[in-house]
Amino acid sequence: MPKKIADFLLRNLLRPLLAILAALAIGAFIILLSQQNPLEAYSKMLFGAFGNFYRLAETLERSIPVTIAGLGAAVAFTSGVFNVGIEGSLYLGAFAAFLVGNKLSLPAPIHIPMTLAASMLVGAAWAFPPGYARARYKADETVTTILLNYVAILFTSYLVAIPFKDLTAGTQQTPPIHPTAYLPRFLPPSRVHAGLFLAIAVAIFLYWLLHRTSLGYDIRMTGLNPSFAEYAGVDVPRTMIRAMLISGAIGGLAGAVQVMGILYRFIDGFSPGYGFDGIMVSLLARNHPLGILLAGLFYGALQTGAAYMDRTTAVPKELLTSLVAVIIFFVTAEGLFAFAQSSEAFREKLRRWHILPGKSGKGGGERWDSSQTS
Amino acid sequence: MAQEELVRLEGIEKSFGSVRANRSVNLTVRRGTIHALIGENGAGKTTLMKILFGLERPDAGSIYYAGRKVEITSPQQAMALGIGMVHQHFMLVPSLTVAENVVLGHEPQQGLHLDRQAARRLVQEIATRYGLAVDPDARVRDLSVGLEQRVEIIKALSRGAELLILDEPTAVLTPQETEELFRVLKSMVAQGKTLIFISHKLKEVLAISDAITVMRAGEVVGNLKTAETNEAELARLMVGRPVLLRVEKGDARPGQPALEVRDLWVADRRGLPAVRGLSFTLRRGEILGIAGVEGNGQTELVEALSGLRSIERGEVEKDGRSLKGLSVAAIRRAGVAHIPEDRFRRGLCGQATILENMIAGEHYGMPFARRGIIDWKEAAAFTETLVKEYRIKIGSIYDPASSLSGGNAQKLVVAREFSRAADVLLVSQPTRGVDIGAIEFIHRSLVAKRDAGAAILLVSADLQEVLSLSDRILVLYEGEFTAELDPKTTSEEEIGLYMSGARRMDLRAKAGGISA
Numbered sequence: 001m002p003k004k005i006a007d008f009l010l011r012n013l014l015r016p017l018l019a020i021l022a023a024l025a026i027g028a029f030i031i032l033l034s035q036q037n038p039l040e041a042y043s044k045m046l047f048g049a050f051g052n053f054y055r056l057a058e059t060l061e062r063s064i065p066v067t068i069a070g071l072g073a074a075v076a077f078t079s080g081v082f083n084v085g086i087e088g089s090l091y092l093g094a095f096a097a098f099l100v101g102n103k104l105s106l107p108a109p110i111h112i113p114m115t116l117a118a119s120m121l122v123g124a125a126w127a128f129p130p131g132y133a134r135a136r137y138k139a140d141e142t143v144t145t146i147l148l149n150y151v152a153i154l155f156t157s158y159l160v161a162i163p164f165k166d167l168t169a170g171t172q173q174t175p176p177i178h179p180t181a182y183l184p185r186f187l188p189p190s191r192v193h194a195g196l197f198l199a200i201a202v203a204i205f206l207y208w209l210l211h212r213t214s215l216g217y218d219i220r221m222t223g224l225n226p227s228f229a230e231y232a233g234v235d236v237p238r239t240m241i242r243a244m245l246i247s248g249a250i251g252g253l254a255g256a257v258q259v260m261g262i263l264y265r266f267i268d269g270f271s272p273g274y275g276f277d278g279i280m281v282s283l284l285a286r287n288h289p290l291g292i293l294l295a296g297l298f299y300g301a302l303q304t305g306a307a308y309m310d311r312t313t314a315v316p317k318e319l320l321t322s323l324v325a326v327i328i329f330f331v332t333a334e335g336l337f338a339f340a341q342s343s344e345a346f347r348e349k350l351r352r353w354h355i356l357p358g359k360s361g362k363g364g365g366e367r368w369d370s371s372q373t374s
Numbered sequence: 375m376a377q378e379e380l381v382r383l384e385g386i387e388k389s390f391g392s393v394r395a396n397r398s399v400n401l402t403v404r405r406g407t408i409h410a411l412i413g414e415n416g417a418g419k420t421t422l423m424k425i426l427f428g429l430e431r432p433d434a435g436s437i438y439y440a441g442r443k444v445e446i447t448s449p450q451q452a453m454a455l456g457i458g459m460v461h462q463h464f465m466l467v468p469s470l471t472v473a474e475n476v477v478l479g480h481e482p483q484q485g486l487h488l489d490r491q492a493a494r495r496l497v498q499e500i501a502t503r504y505g506l507a508v509d510p511d512a513r514v515r516d517l518s519v520g521l522e523q524r525v526e527i528i529k530a531l532s533r534g535a536e537l538l539i540l541d542e543p544t545a546v547l548t549p550q551e552t553e554e555l556f557r558v559l560k561s562m563v564a565q566g567k568t569l570i571f572i573s574h575k576l577k578e579v580l581a582i583s584d585a586i587t588v589m590r591a592g593e594v595v596g597n598l599k600t601a602e603t604n605e606a607e608l609a610r611l612m613v614g615r616p617v618l619l620r621v622e623k624g625d626a627r628p629g630q631p632a633l634e635v636r637d638l639w640v641a642d643r644r645g646l647p648a649v650r651g652l653s654f655t656l657r658r659g660e661i662l663g664i665a666g667v668e669g670n671g672q673t674e675l676v677e678a679l680s681g682l683r684s685i686e687r688g689e690v691e692k693d694g695r696s697l698k699g700l701s702v703a704a705i706r707r708a709g710v711a712h713i714p715e716d717r718f719r720r721g722l723c724g725q726a727t728i729l730e731n732m733i734a735g736e737h738y739g740m741p742f743a744r745r746g747i748i749d750w751k752e753a754a755a756f757t758e759t760l761v762k763e764y765r766i767k768i769g770s771i772y773d774p775a776s777s778l779s780g781g782n783a784q785k786l787v788v789a790r791e792f793s794r795a796a797d798v799l800l801v802s803q804p805t806r807g808v809d810i811g812a813i814e815f816i817h818r819s820l821v822a823k824r825d826a827g828a829a830i831l832l833v834s835a836d837l838q839e840v841l842s843l844s845d846r847i848l849v850l851y852e853g854e855f856t857a858e859l860d861p862k863t864t865s866e867e868e869i870g871l872y873m874s875g876a877r878r879m880d881l882r883a884k885a886g887g888i889s890a
Contacts, residue, residue: 214746217730217737225723230682231714232734233703 016284020298023330030322031315041315048308049301057190058304059297061262064195065090065254065271067296069278071202072123072250074287078210079243080223081134085145086251087275088152089126093119093252095156097259098164098266101177111180116198116256123252124245126152131244135237141244153269160268172268183261193261199293202250206289209246219243251275379441380405380537380568381426386435388421395421396432397592403537403585408559408569410579410600413589414612414809419572420462422589423539426570427459428452458535460526462542468515473497475514476529500528504561520551527558537568544578545807548667549837549870556582574612574809576605577838590614613811623821626845629658632798632829633679633710638688640671640678648674650853651688658797661820661830663844663861665837665869671853672833673715676800679831680712681705692798706735711796713787715803715833721787724776728768731775732757732790756793764789765815781812788816792823799823802833817843837866851875 028038049059069086076083100118104111130148133139157172166175183193210216218239221229226236254274259266281299285291309315381403388396395418403409411419424430426437428446437444439455446452449459466475473493482492497510506524514522523543530538540559544552559569559582573579579586580600588596588611596611633656642648649671656662666672677683679690681702690697697705706712714720722731733742733753742753757771766785768778778786784804791799801820805813820843824830834840840847841861849857849872857872857879871877 212748212750214738214743214748217733217748221723221726221730221734224725225719227719228721228723228734230702231680231712231720232737233701233706235701235703 016295019330023326026326026330030326034315036313036315041309041313044309044312045305047305048312049305051308054190055304055308057187057192059300060187060192060196061190061300062303063296063300064193064199064261065258065274066277066281066299067199067292068195068202068254068257069251069274070281070285070292070296071199071206071278071289072247072254073275073279073282074285074289074292075206075210075219075243075250076127076131076247077282077287078223079219079240080226081131081240081244081247082142083127083130083145083244083247084142084276084279085127085130085148085152086247086254086278087271087273088145088149089123089248089251090255090271090275091152091156092126092255093123094255094259094270095159095266096122096252097181097256098174098177101181101260102175102265105178106180108180108182111178112183112260115177115181115260116253119252119256120249121252123255124249127244127248127251128241131241131248134244135240149275156266157268160266164266166265174266176265177259181260182264183257185261191262193257195257195261198253198257199296202253203289203293206250210289215239215242251278254278378405379403380439382438383422383426384436384438386422386425386437387433388418388425388430389433394592396425398435399589399592399594401587401594403568403570405568406563406566407584408563408571408582410571410573410583410586411589412573412576412579412586412608412612414574414811417589417612418592419589420541423459423541423570423572426452427457427539453533453535456534456536457539458530458533458537459539460523460530460541460543462545464522464526466514466522466525469513471511471513472508472517472525472528473510475525476510476532478529480533496532497528500531504531504565505558518551520547520554523547523555524558531562531567535567537570538562539570539572541572542574543571544573544575548835549866550874552578576608579608580605588612609810621817621821621842623843624825626660626824628660628845629827631655632658632692633831634689634691634694635679636689636691638675638678638690639686640674640683641686642671642674647686648853649678652850652853652855654848654855656798656829656831658827658829659824660845661824661832661843663840663847664831664833664850665840665847665873666835666850667873668835670850672802672850674853675850676712676715676802676831676833679705680710680714680800703735703738706794706796709796710798710800711791711794712800713791713802713804715806717784717787722775722783725774727772728761728775728778728786729754729757729771731786732760732771734790736794760789760793764819781808784808784816785812788819792819797828799828799830800833801830803835804832805834805836805839837869841866841869849873851878855881857881 024042028042031038031041048055050056069090072086072089073083097115097119100115101111104114106114126148130139130141130144133144134141160172160174164174166173183195185191185193210220218229218234219242221232221234222236222239222243229239230236255271258270258274263270277299281292281295284298285295379402381401383399383401386396386399388394399418399422401422411423413419421430425432426446428448428451431447437446439457444455446455452459467478470478473490473496474488476497477488477493482489482496494510497508500506501508506528508521508524508528514525517525527538543555547555559571563569571579571583580603583600586596586598586600586603586608587594588598588608590612598607635655636653638649638652639647640649652675654662664672664675674683678685679697681697681700681704685698692708692710695708697708697710700708718724723734729750733748736742737748742749742756754771760766761768761771764785766778766782766789768782775783775786788804804816804820808816820830820832832840832843841864844861847859847861847864847869848855849859849869851873852875856875856877858881859869859872872879
């Protein structure tokens with residue numbers, strides 16, 4: 001068992017860490033090219049993320065929506081559905097949170113859960129059509145969800161520009177929600193709010209759901225081997241749809257916590273891409289709900305650290321963006337690589353077991369390349 | 375007559391990590407003979423041949439070829455010496471023609487271009503010489519498996535192979551194709567070639583080889599002359615203990631009908647009818663064998679009965695209750711267990727743990743789940759018990775199923791399906807790619823299930839298996855039954871005639887036999 005744990009840590013922590021280090025090294029090279037001191041830049045970044053109470057609080061605050069969005073993505077990914085539509089669910093969920101938070105007037109212990117529930121309902125509803133189309137008609141969910149994101153975002157833009165516009169404000173935003181729908185901020189004076197506990201609770205719940213329940217078993221087997229799942233009596237299309245509903249609901253929640261904890265109203269285009277960042281976070285943690293907590297925190301740290309570095313060093317803003325991109329790329333590419341590798345290892349095994357055609361092991365067929373050119 | 379020796383391997387050692395795949399192996403192959411190398415899966419046969427072909431380097435030991443000590447470090451070098459190998463999995467380019475595949479890597483050239491005429495001539499020449507008829511201009515993707523194998527053999531011969539290693543060449547062939555292959559092999563030997571034939575099918579080895587070397591757990595445990603040995607002795611050597619080759623079973627005592635199938639029509643993946651109006655009754659306490667060349671509707675039949683494929687027309691009843699249109703889960707609940715033909719795609723999930731695989735299908739309700747929550751403790755205890763009972767060799771129940779060997783993976787599927795409270799068992803290809811020890815075990819388990827009153831539908835491409843296990847045989851050809859036979863009075867040859875559609879019984883006239 002200790003060997004197992006060591007093995008688990010090695011595979012799930014060491015390798016992402018190495019990827020991060022490699023990315024930082026490339027980033028250092030880019031900084032050097034622009035004749036700045038990478039060590040200084042990185043130390044500013046580290047300080048910016050964790051240096052004092054305020055910096056740490058900002059990191060936490062920033063991590064919350066990304067982590068929840070990541071958890072939403074992970075459920076769909078686990079079932080083998082590549083839901084890229086978290087961003088859409090997030091926007092609509094956020095708007096639903098504004099509606100319930102603004103139009104209803106209730107005591108907080110009822111108002112908060114109702115607002116959260118409304119956002120989840122709307123988020124789930126938004127994920128249903130692409131989920132259904134994928135499960136029943138094999139419509140490519142990547143395409144449908146990406147397109148539906150635009151529909152959702154632009155729809156909320158309309159709502160906030162005309163019917164629900166706060167006429168007293170200069171920007172495109174709604175009137176505020178009632179304070180009874182606020183998520184409590186527990187680390188004043190920072191804005192870190194109870195959404196943090198919500199994220200942790202959702203992660204634990206998801207872990208439990210995926211590994212301890214029949215539905216979780218269905219979702220995992222559907223993702224790993226649909227033909228086996230079908231054989232075991234799993235209703236594969238229905239399981240995919242359910243995973244999409246859960247995914248969308250959590251996506252909606254990610255939007256709601258931002259409205260209820262930070263903004264207190266709906267603002268046009270409030271998300272800088274939390275839903276897409278969530279996908280990266282989920283890939284980084286290989287869809288493991290508890291890993292996503294760590295990955296989300298890392299992502300938050302990267303964002304606040306980079307922002308701080310931007311303010312305090314001469315590293316130009318454009319370079320900073322590309323640095324973040326390089327790190328994200330490396331980190332997620334590592335995840336993708338590991339995924340490809342594990343499934344290739346599996347394929348190799350299938351070949352060895354005579355399931356898949358083709359050669360197993362090394363040797364043979366090395367004439368292939370030369371023949372192509374002749 | 376003592377032929378001169380062509381290859382001598384001395385003291386070959388090869389380890390992979392802690393596994394000793396070859397332990398001081400000695401092997402002598404004489405020129406102009408067919409030398410069989412037999413052993414169970416994992417006995418080290420393929421490793422030894424990979425060493426001879428230069429794909430693996432031995433840790434110790436020496437190789438002599440035609441009297442000279444040689445170092446073989448690559449397949450190119452092996453081919454230069456005159457050693458060729460036909461792998462179990464063919465290494466052909468599907469989009470190229472036969473001739474192009476054959477000359478791949480040593481193309482006859484005309485300026486910068488491939489000399490297609492020369493390539494074609496080369497194939498023709500070899501093909502006529504050894505009776506390997508094949509069209510040099512056919513695309514490989516259009517060829518049957520048997521023809522692909524011929525192309526592989528022609529390819530090896532075209533590089534001047536004197537010694538040809540064939541790794542389980544018959545594993546993918548029908549009985550007719552196997553016979554064809556054997557004819558070719560004999561003509562090759564008659565013309566002075568030497569063959570090493572890897573197999574674990576004893577009948578074939580006895581039919582084709584001149585000498586036999588038996589391996590077990592990386593060691594050579596016997597060198598025999600084919601004329602002086604028999605199946606029982608070879609099986610004992612391979613497994614290390616006496617093995618029952620005949621399935622021991624008493625007469626069936628068929629009871630009440632369990633499964634009633636009437637005029638069943640099922641479409642295949644392309645929507646064409648694959649099962650065309652089948653009717654039969656499966657009774658408790660009997661094993662009903664379905665014989666037939668693969669692809670004649672067996673897959674569709676079993677998938678329709680288990681709910682994996684929809685029924686176009688007809689009726690399936692279990693104990694008088696219709697199963698038509700029910701979900702897979704509902705059919706399982708109704709007491710139908712299913713051992714699928716493709717155990718790695720269907721029967722198991724390689725990346726999931728052995729434990730997770732074991733509860734498949736039973737993960738919704740008691741005893742492994744309560745109100746949608748899985749009781750992993752209960753499941754683990756049950757899995758441990760089954761693993762012991764079925765003697766499945768595993769590291770831990772938390773290892774992925776892909777860590778299991780073919781035989782153990784199949785035992786896992788068998789254990790799971792047999793442990794279900796099911797009285798109808800749909801069993802497809804239960805022993806394909808499984809070694810002798812496990813085959814014996816699975817066969818015995820099937821007979822024990824039958825004697826306990828289960829109704830078993832056995833679909834197998836292995837005629838021997840169908841003949842020895844079944845109490846009744848139906849022959850399937852192009853989605854229809856062409857015969858109902860009694861295994862006690864029929865023969866492989868007779869079944870073969872019905873399998874190929876050359877003969878056909880009028881089963882409606884004999885309806886009494888089919889449906890009563």
